[in-house]
Amino acid sequence: MDILKDRILKEASVINSGVLKLDSLLNHGVDPQLTMEMGKEFAARFAGEKITKVITVESSGIPVAFATAFQLGVPLVFARRKKTLLGEPDAYIERVPSFTKGIVTDLIVSRDLLNADDSVLFIDDIIANGDAARGLIKIIEQSGASISGIGIVLEKSFQAGGRTLRELGFRLETLVKIQSLDDNTITFAD
Amino acid sequence: MDILKDRILKEASVINSGVLKLDSLLNHGVDPQLTMEMGKEFAARFAGEKITKVITVESSGIPVAFATAFQLGVPLVFARRKKTLLGEPDAYIERVPSFTKGIVTDLIVSRDLLNADDSVLFIDDIIANGDAARGLIKIIEQSGASISGIGIVLEKSFQAGGRTLRELGFRLETLVKIQSLDDNTITFAD
Numbered sequence: 001m002d003i004l005k006d007r008i009l010k011e012a013s014v015i016n017s018g019v020l021k022l023d024s025l026l027n028h029g030v031d032p033q034l035t036m037e038m039g040k041e042f043a044a045r046f047a048g049e050k051i052t053k054v055i056t057v058e059s060s061g062i063p064v065a066f067a068t069a070f071q072l073g074v075p076l077v078f079a080r081r082k083k084t085l086l087g088e089p090d091a092y093i094e095r096v097p098s099f100t101k102g103i104v105t106d107l108i109v110s111r112d113l114l115n116a117d118d119s120v121l122f123i124d125d126i127i128a129n130g131d132a133a134r135g136l137i138k139i140i141e142q143s144g145a146s147i148s149g150i151g152i153v154l155e156k157s158f159q160a161g162g163r164t165l166r167e168l169g170f171r172l173e174t175l176v177k178i179q180s181l182d183d184n185t186i187t188f189a190d
Numbered sequence: 191m192d193i194l195k196d197r198i199l200k201e202a203s204v205i206n207s208g209v210l211k212l213d214s215l216l217n218h219g220v221d222p223q224l225t226m227e228m229g230k231e232f233a234a235r236f237a238g239e240k241i242t243k244v245i246t247v248e249s250s251g252i253p254v255a256f257a258t259a260f261q262l263g264v265p266l267v268f269a270r271r272k273k274t275l276l277g278e279p280d281a282y283i284e285r286v287p288s289f290t291k292g293i294v295t296d297l298i299v300s301r302d303l304l305n306a307d308d309s310v311l312f313i314d315d316i317i318a319n320g321d322a323a324r325g326l327i328k329i330i331e332q333s334g335a336s337i338s339g340i341g342i343v344l345e346k347s348f349q350a351g352g353r354t355l356r357e358l359g360f361r362l363e364t365l366v367k368i369q370s371l372d373d374n375t376i377t378f379a380d
Contacts, residue, residue, distance in 0.1 A: 062252040066253045
């Protein structure tokens with residue numbers, strides 16, 4: 001999506017060679033019209049997959065996942081992040097590290113909201129090392145649902161997350177790939 | 191919104207006389223089409239207010255706030271919740287208690303995303319005691335922006351939050367008011 005690349009070049013700032021700050025576009029501020037275009041794009045790419053649910057992880061994945069679910073006409077589920085001490089019998093839980101926050105949290109999805117009949121599209125804003133993605137995939141697998149695809153707005157190609165998911169056999173679609181943030185410069189992969 | 195009342199009666203469960211579980215509708219699972227109708231309703235009610243930004247608090251307010259911002263054609267900002275040890279010079283911060291979680295968190299909004307020229311509509315999913323709402327209002331006031339209105343999907347009228355905001359002079363619009371959850375029964379206020 002060229003429009004998205006233009007906005008990233010205008011509004012993002014490179015914090016260091018691993019971290020891009022996208023506050024005004026993805027993870028703090030949101031342009032609803034642009035986000036709806038992203039949702040349309042994902043809905044078109046996965047149109048043949050008979051998706052029954054879109055799933056994401058709170059919080060910054062919610063707007064684009066909502067837009068995609070709206071375009072597909074299916075429910076959205078967002079996994080909650082929290083610390084569980086004793087587990088929750090009514091929920092699927094996976095413990096995951098967070099690359100940017102440097103902490104461990106539990107991803108939680110209520111058993112009521114995901115079941116073996118579901119064909120799930122996982123949508124998120126950014127993939128770096130893919131820890132949250134792998135946690136959410138384990139949750140979907142726990143439920144018996146099938147994972148029909150993964151859509152990520154921005155892939156940092158120089159980190160392993162996207163490659164790992166493709167090697168695991170998942171269909172991963174990303175709207176923008178960033179090859180490098182070295183020298184304070186955003187270099188796209190294509 | 192009668193359609194929303196019907197869905198609440200069908201899908202919500204009363205945990206105790208203070209807490210309603212709405213996992214499939216608001217705070218964990220989302221019906222995008224119904225949520226877009228809520229956004230249309232808020233956009234219509236505040237159409238005359240020249241809103242420049244919609245603001246909410248992560249996470250469960252994000253879908254309906256996104257839908258409202260989309261309908262109004264303005265940016266969305268969602269306040270982040272986290273613990274800050276030393277403060278953040280580039281952000282507005284307010285410490286607030288959470289009624290349902292029993293913890294204290296900081297609400298954070300980047301100074302880049304809110305300024306004195308903004309006319310802000312605050313949208314959220316539920317108001318109980320209104321602690322998060324008052325924290326977010328303080329953040330908006332810190333920025334110098336004006337608060338043009340507050341839209342809440344579900345007001346628990348038996349708790350003080352909504353009444354307090356009206357007494358402070360804010361224009362508060364709610365889509366559904368719940369008068370009581372006593373005896374495991376949802377009683378609407380109107």
